[in-house]
Amino acid sequence: MLEASHRYFHRAADLLDLDPQLRLILLTPNRVMKVELAFEGADGKIIRHTGFRVQHNNRRGPYKGGLRFHPAMDEEHATALANLMTWKTAVVGVPFGGAKGGIDCDPKTMDPIDVNTMTRLFVGQLKEVIGPMIDVPAPDMNTDGSVMAWIMDEYSKYHGFSPAVVTGKPLHLFGSEGREEATGRGVAHLVVAALAEDGRKPDGIKVAIQGFGNVGTFAALTLSALGAKIVAVGDYFGGVARPDGLDVAALVEWTREHRTVKGFAEAEEIEPSAVLTADCDVLIPAAIEDVLTEENAAEVRATLIVEAANAPTTPEADEILLKRGVKIIPDILANAGGVTVSYFEWAQNIQQYRWDLERVRLELEKTMHRAYAEVRAMARQHRTDMRTAAFALGIQRVGRAAVSRAQIRRAIAL
Numbered sequence: 001m002l003e004a005s006h007r008y009f010h011r012a013a014d015l016l017d018l019d020p021q022l023r024l025i026l027l028t029p030n031r032v033m034k035v036e037l038a039f040e041g042a043d044g045k046i047i048r049h050t051g052f053r054v055q056h057n058n059r060r061g062p063y064k065g066g067l068r069f070h071p072a073m074d075e076e077h078a079t080a081l082a083n084l085m086t087w088k089t090a091v092v093g094v095p096f097g098g099a100k101g102g103i104d105c106d107p108k109t110m111d112p113i114d115v116n117t118m119t120r121l122f123v124g125q126l127k128e129v130i131g132p133m134i135d136v137p138a139p140d141m142n143t144d145g146s147v148m149a150w151i152m153d154e155y156s157k158y159h160g161f162s163p164a165v166v167t168g169k170p171l172h173l174f175g176s177e178g179r180e181e182a183t184g185r186g187v188a189h190l191v192v193a194a195l196a197e198d199g200r201k202p203d204g205i206k207v208a209i210q211g212f213g214n215v216g217t218f219a220a221l222t223l224s225a226l227g228a229k230i231v232a233v234g235d236y237f238g239g240v241a242r243p244d245g246l247d248v249a250a251l252v253e254w255t256r257e258h259r260t261v262k263g264f265a266e267a268e269e270i271e272p273s274a275v276l277t278a279d280c281d282v283l284i285p286a287a288i289e290d291v292l293t294e295e296n297a298a299e300v301r302a303t304l305i306v307e308a309a310n311a312p313t314t315p316e317a318d319e320i321l322l323k324r325g326v327k328i329i330p331d332i333l334a335n336a337g338g339v340t341v342s343y344f345e346w347a348q349n350i351q352q353y354r355w356d357l358e359r360v361r362l363e364l365e366k367t368m369h370r371a372y373a374e375v376r377a378m379a380r381q382h383r384t385d386m387r388t389a390a391f392a393l394g395i396q397r398v399g400r401a402a403v404s405r406a407q408i409r410r411a412i413a414l
């Protein structure tokens with residue numbers, strides 16, 4: 001995954017004819033932290049995990065990025081994902097850098113009391129290197145508003161009342177209207193923007209969604225409200241399909257209760273992997289990395305892929321899909337709605353002021369459409385694909401800030 005993000009970086013850096021030294025500066029994380037978290041669990045047994053936080057780049061503002069609680073979390077994952085955050089915040093133009101972190105655990109199998117203890121120990125280790133103007137964590141896989149609330153609480157014990165140290169907090173605890181739905185809505189705005197370019201509307205468009213967590217759910221709800229037909233949805237346990245469109249509200253209800261789409265009665269049952277190759281116009285991978293590979297890329301039937309997940313497409317699959325003329329809206333643009341509303345939350349916290357849902361939604365929509373247009377313009381200018389263009393835009397913005405701040409006198413064209 002780290003290798004893939006580096007490949008995409010160099011493809012764009014070549015396009016910009018970027019100085020080799022500057023490439024190194026922009027690729028190397030500024031600070032990498034690895035901490036031991038050991039404590040006695042609620043059942044008296046010793047629990048031991050490792051926590052990570054990679055602060056990749058802060059030339060455009062405080063480090064920003066989620067915390068992922070997942071058994072596969074390690075330094076390489078955190079580094080690759082932190083790298084993506086740096087370009088993501090630059091592409092949507094929010095005043096942050098990039099970071100990522102997490103703990104190598106499976107919170108679903110843990111006692112919530114232990115998840116709380118572990119989170120607080122993690123904050124204890126990081127309390128001097130995170131902060132509203134230093135590094136602002138957020139939710140990611142298997143972390144939610146409750147985890148963010150514990151982080152805010154623990155950090156505030158040392159530094160005083162600090163809601164802006166973390167985003168994605170519950171609404172009643174200095175969170176923002178519209179944060180939970182933000183990534184999924186952002187995905188839907190980009191589908192609308194991409195279709196509009198070809199003179200099309202979402203009405204009647206067939207959409208397949210792989211992954212039905214927070215992002216997949218809100219993308220489905222928003223797109224079906226716009227008239228799109230959600231024809232296939234899959235998660236880790238199963239898949240469901242309905243050629244004339246699933247009843248999304250009923251499916252969301254079912255999933256809330258059963259924790260999977262599997263077993264949803266008003267649909268045909270399919271293999272989870274079949275969602276990726278379902279008959280549809282738009283494919284939204286919204287789960288984990290590396291799901292579109294050289295094995296299945298040739299069978300994808302969608303003409304538009306919107307990467308709601310981080311790094312769902314391997315470079316090999318990317319090449320096959322581009323050759324076949326499939327348009328891909330890359331992760332660093334496609335799922336940037338989340339960090340965009342995180343920025344709105346942070347801004348509200350700093351100002352001790354609240355925005356209403358209408359304002360959040362409107363500003364998010366404007367941000368996503370503007371970013372889409374800017375990436376498109378870059379793609380046109382360099383006659384390249386959207387991923388390379390998005391990386392180039394991100395690299396250009398971060399690179400310019402890095403050069404100005406460092407007062408590098410030797411002219412670096414950017």
Ligand code: GLU
Pocket residue numbers: 064065066067136137138139140141167310335336338339340342
């Ligand atoms: N974890 C999300 C992402 O990958 C959100 C990050 C944030 O809001 O800071 O973009």
